[in-house]
Amino acid sequence: MKTMTAKNLKNKTGEAMRAVSRGEKVVVTLRGKPFALISPVNAESLKEVSLRPFKEAWSNIEDTLKKTRPRFKNVREAMAWTRRR
Numbered sequence: 001m002k003t004m005t006a007k008n009l010k011n012k013t014g015e016a017m018r019a020v021s022r023g024e025k026v027v028v029t030l031r032g033k034p035f036a037l038i039s040p041v042n043a044e045s046l047k048e049v050s051l052r053p054f055k056e057a058w059s060n061i062e063d064t065l066k067k068t069r070p071r072f073k074n075v076r077e078a079m080a081w082t083r084r085r
Helices: 006-011 013-021 043-048 054-065 075-084
Strands: 001-003 026-030 033-037
Touching: 001 006, 001 013, 006 013, 006 026, 013 026
Parallel strands: 001 026
Antiparallel strands: 026 033
């Protein structure tokens, strides 16, 4: 398994792609911590990654939102909180 920093990946993307084409996995680190994994894809792994139809996904989002309480009373309060961070 090959490890590259995010900066090194930016500068040497071709090197990472060649490693993946040889069947290797490439771990990308950001600030010294593992951040992403680039790995070869095959037909079986693509079957695992399936997107739900838009209407189904959106319906799920709406149901989740209905079950939760808003964190802020209004947009102004949310914006103020965001700016303090």
